[in-house]
Amino acid sequence: MLQDTDFLIPGLIDHFLIVNDTVRTCIHIRRTDFVGTGFHVPEKDFILSAMKFVEEKENNLLNMNYTTVFFTDDAGYVKTLLSEKFELKDGTVKNLETSSVISDTDSTDSILYSSRHCDTVLVTAPHSTFGWWLGYLSKGNQVYYTDLKFVNDLSFPAENFNPDDYYPPHWTPVRYGGPGNATVIESLK
Template sequence: MDTDIRYANHRAKFLLLDIKFAQNIRFFEDHLAEIAELLIFAEDIRNQGKSAVERLKFGYANAMCVHIRMGDFVTLNVSTDASSTIRIARQIAIAKGFKQFLIFGDDQGFMKMIADNLELDEKGKRSYVANISTFSEAVDLYVASQVCGAFFISAATSTFGWWLAFFTNNQSAIYYMGDKRSMWDKTPGEDLFLRSWQPVI
């Protein structure tokens, strides 16, 4: 792919990227501060989000957050793997000192199974708190910005998982599955993730 410098002096007010480049960091990583100023939650989303955060009782940036993706990703063979997700999320939580988990995703039953497992320590004792999100996608983004102290994207090609991580406050504690499986023409690689994000397997 050509470098984005060829668009630097383009006269158009905006450029529409082909969807396969929508998460390509080369197009916007140097402009993150400006982008952050543009991406402000609407008042109704903030109000709903604050209510959701209060119900969770997690505190600010005090939870290990995980995004799972099933749905059509199962057919495409790029869905979340339960055992590796539980193992990795638990390892990150222990390393960061988190006792609370919040699971985002598109399959409530699968999310609950992940949450139930994450509540148990290595001896099978219920030592952690794990909740699943039942909020709208917009509220999910707000909640992630408030409660997630670390974030794990379990399906590397998930666009929504990427954006949840993007809104997480601590960008040095973002992890993604070091998975090389492609989805259509989208392959996990360096151009897909911000430089501070870390692959894990």
Template structure:
């Protein structure tokens, strides 16, 4: 599975914060960064992203504590490693109306069955993102639509 990479994380957070601010100009955005690679998190240049009032880096807790915190207190999520079942379940269990942004590329080469079956993994109201040339954009098409093919339903 594709891990979080700065070339996706930064444009994705920038797009998500702009998306949320465009919907509510009075919104005070605070960001909580969860992850299992403290060095990666620490080196993200989040100060270069506008619209963030505060950025929090909570000390490492158990996975259950991180999950409970995010589900209870977060109103949106940028799922940067879309193959992460941990991040997926946090997103899925968040409050109704939460905005979930996720990486359309699940694996390194975007050709794994999880990539091809994105329509069966991610709820359609979540915001699928692609990044090209350091710019994130909302993706409206599933993998099979972007590749001009029929969905592989794997009939057994």
């Protein structure tokens, strides 16, 4: 049907149908004010494993460009991640240096960017309200977050934090596969 329309009125489809061939995974990493507070601070190995998990789960469309956008309060730390690579199940090597950017925008612009461009969001700091809003207002509203039940965080054992009260039910909690297992898996709710 679209081909018939293009035949009758050449250029109509190109004028009104904008095809975006870029899929953006947005990663929120909050560290600086959480260090030493008892709140979970994401570690490099977990961030990379969680990114791999999300990429393999979400980015299965052919002929698409995949970009990672980092939102962080610690750009120096995230720059150390850019030298990393990991291999996906299909053999594709994800080179963070060539497929990622670190956002240097203010909070308002970051939220606006997320609402228009973030297809998937990974929140690595489960207490971050800014990360929560990035996910909640994201374009795709497909959000993964670090499961507090499986990290060393003082608020969860003290029963001061119930994840079910905080995260929408369609968001996906992720965690390490088990003791000594650095593979990230989906948590059961």
